[in-house]
Amino acid sequence: MxxxxxxxxxxxxxxxxxxxxxxxxxxxxxxxxxxxxxxxxxxxxxxxxxxxxxxxxxxxxxxxxxxxxxxxxxxxxxxxxxxxxxxxxxxxxxxxxxxxxxxxxxxxxxxxxxxxxxxxxxxxxxxxxxxxxxxxxxxxxxxxxxxxxxxxxxxxxxxxxxxxxxxxxxxxxxxxxxxxxxxxxxxxxxxxxxxxxxxxxxxxxxxxxxxxxxxxxxxxxxxxxxxxxxxxxxxxxxxxxxxxxxxxxxxxxxxxxxxxxxxxxxxxxxxxxxxxxxxxxxxxxxxxxxxxxxxxxETLSLRVERHSRTALAVAEWLEKQPEVESVDYPGLASSPHRALAERYLPRGAGSVFGFTLAGGIDDARTLIDSVELFSRMTHMGDVRSMILHPGTTSHAQVSAADRARFGIDDGLVRLSVGIEDEADLIADLDRAFAAVRASRVLAATV
Ligand SMILES: Cc1ncc(COP(=O)(O)O)c(C=O)c1O
Missing domain, CATH: 3.40.640.10 (Type I PLP-dependent aspartate aminotransferase-like (Major domain))
Structure with a gap:
């Protein structure tokens, strides 16, 4: 050669x-x-x-x-x-x-x-x-x-x-x-x-x-x-x-x-x-x-462009859910990092981000156990969408005080949004949020 x-x-x-x-x-x-x-x-x-x-x-x-x-x-x-x-x-x-x-x-x-x-x-x-x-x-x-x-x-x-x-x-x-x-x-x-x-x-x-x-x-x-x-x-x-x-x-x-x-x-x-x-x-x-x-x-730009576009749609959808307290996606108009995203990330703001559920660890558990299309995994940047609870996995060894300091709350869920159909990913999350709501109703009645 x-x-x-x-x-x-x-x-x-x-x-x-x-x-x-x-x-x-x-x-x-x-x-x-x-x-x-x-x-x-x-x-x-x-x-x-x-x-x-x-x-x-x-x-x-x-x-x-x-x-x-x-x-x-x-x-x-x-x-x-x-x-x-x-x-x-x-x-x-x-x-x-x-x-x-x-x-x-x-x-x-x-x-x-x-x-x-x-x-x-x-x-x-x-x-x-x-x-x-x-x-x-x-x-x-x-x-x-x-x-x-x-x-x-x-x-x-x-x-x-x-x-x-x-x-x-x-x-x-x-x-x-x-x-x-x-x-x-x-x-x-x-x-x-x-x-x-x-x-x-x-x-x-x-x-x-x-x-x-x-x-x-x-x-x-x-x-x-x-x-x-x-x-x-x-x-x-x-x-x-x-x-x-x-x-x-x-x-x-x-x-x-x-x-x-x-x-x-x-x-x-x-x-x-x-x-x-x-x-x-x-x-x-x-x-x-x-x-x-x-x-x-060889397909990096095609995938990352799609990852970012779908992630923005998922982040915007999550922001509208009453159970969600905050979404850490810099591409959102509401993000405190939006100006930096516009300056440094004009082609898209990535596709690995967290959102925090007001219901804490119980809601996080129900949500993560209820998804079917998202894979429960510690990995990111894959064509497949993935979901993880940092507080009990990647950050489990971090002290509770430091977790609170760095925003790794009990209700924090991390997504790595893949390249599947946006509608299918949102439908999967929608089903999981319905399970969260149902579990709350159940908890309130017992
Ligand atoms: C930002 C970042 N850097 C480095 C690593 C480590 O990479 P690897 O798992 O290939 O050793 C990871 C793993 O998740 C990561 O998210």
Whole structure:
């Protein structure tokens, strides 16, 4: 297979074309039109010198699949094009993407700031695992308060982390404000954009330095496999801060030669993440899962457009139900985040959101037990619609006081709206709400 990409992937094409063609290579020897699955641990060297050159990285080709694989590189290049980055790295899951990206930047003794409203798995990773590496996280309560960001800034602060559409509360950040703060503080801004996908929002166009995704969700789209990706924006000037980020400006520990910035320029971060972090810690993505991700990517815009349109209709319907206290969907005219959604999410406000039932946990239980089309699942961004009670599942280990503080009320129900018919989804919820009403009548009569 030639490693020369087709001209696709340049800025000359639109999103729909890039999602089908960017990064594709031809010439597998058999004329396969679809990217083949190169299921091989390693790659043959033609000669002694060939092996030496490949290890030196002189011919840009393959050595071993823990470092790079020809199936995976097509997906990486496609995601680079879709996110407007300079390079990408596939890893085994969204959690692996966050871990590898952050460990590429942070070391023991460093501190970083993150928004409070994040996927709970990320918060526990930062709070419980990173602290054991000597890396300290501090959560910012009000991401709109620039003074709070500055108040929490320390000489050891090395990164800012946020989600583009926070899971599950959808309380959007102001990218200009947070990116501006990170820029002034001289630290990279890392954004988990799982719930937005590059179709709805490209964080790199709004001042982010690095984007991560759980590609298990919308990017794959069909719920068959886990995957994660890191995309490097190539804009953060690592060499400007050699004391803060010596891994990019000095030769690697125990090695001779040029620094990552000298060797790779704007791609220094992603090359470091690939060769020094991911290849050594080992959370690589199987080419089989990369292939599944590629199948999903080819229809990303079509699915996400439909997901968002249907989610808005479901949110508007939910808002009218007397049993519903509030709906956390930023696309709603009534949402406090509507102005930010209009500014940053003009193509749609996503499709994973919560709503709160006034009747608390009893109503949540009846509703969730009564749906037939929605799947009771902890997952999101799948073509299938899903429903979950965060308070007793994803946030069960969070203290009651913190649940109350972060709006994870007993009546909170999270939906991931799929691509089924809008009328069928609303009918399913309507039946479940009827069951809630019936259970209330029953409770009032006993
Ligand atoms: C916003 C967000 N980031 C990261 C993850 C972790 O992704 P994965 O399950 O692929 O490890 C999730 C999982 O739900 C998520 O919602």
């Amino acid at each position: 030639t490693s020369t990409p087709l001209p696709f992937g340049s800025e000359h094409f639109g999103f729909d074309t890039d999602q089908v063609h960017a990064g594709e290579r031809i010439g597998d020897g058999y004329g396969a039109r679809v990217t083949p699955i190169f299921l091989t641990a390693g790659f043959v060297f033609d000669s002694f010198d060939h092996a030496r050159d490949r290890f030196a990285g002189h011919d840009g080709a393959w050595t071993y699949s823990r470092v790079g694989n020809p199936t995976n590189v097509v997906v990486e290049d496609r995601l680079t094009a879709l996110e407007h980055g300079v390079g990408s790295l596939l890893v085994g899951s969204g959690q692996a993407a966050i871990t590898v990206a952050m460990l590429g930047i942070l070391k023991a003794g460093d501190h970083f700031l993150a928004t409070q409203s994040l996927y709970e798995g990320t918060k526990t990773l930062f709070r419980e695992n990173f602290v054991r590496f000597g890396i300290e996280v501090e959560f910012v309560d009000d991401p709109h308060d620039l003074a709070e960001w500055h108040r929490r800034l320390r000489p050891s602060t090395r990164a800012v982390f946020a989600e583009s559409i926070p899971n599950p509360k959808n309380d959007l950040i102001d990218f200009d404000l947070v990116a501006g703060f990170a820029r002034d503080a001289g630290v990279p801004f890392i954004v988990d954009s799982t719930a937005a996908t590059p179709y709805l929002l490209r964080p790199l166009d709004h001042g982010a330095s690095v984007v991560v995704h759980s590609a298990s969700k919308f990017l794959s789209g069909h719920g068959a496999s886990l995957a994660g990706v890191i995309v490097d924006g190539g804009t953060f000037e690592w060499a400007r801060y050699p004391q803060k980020f010596p891994q990019f400006s000095a030769p690697l520990a125990g090695q001779e030669g040029d620094s990552m910035v000298t060797r790779f320029g704007r791609r220094a971060f992603i090359e470091y993440a690939r060769t020094v972090i991911a290849a050594r810690l080992g959370p690589v993505l199987s080419p089989v899962n990369a292939f599944l991700l590629l199948q999903g990517l």
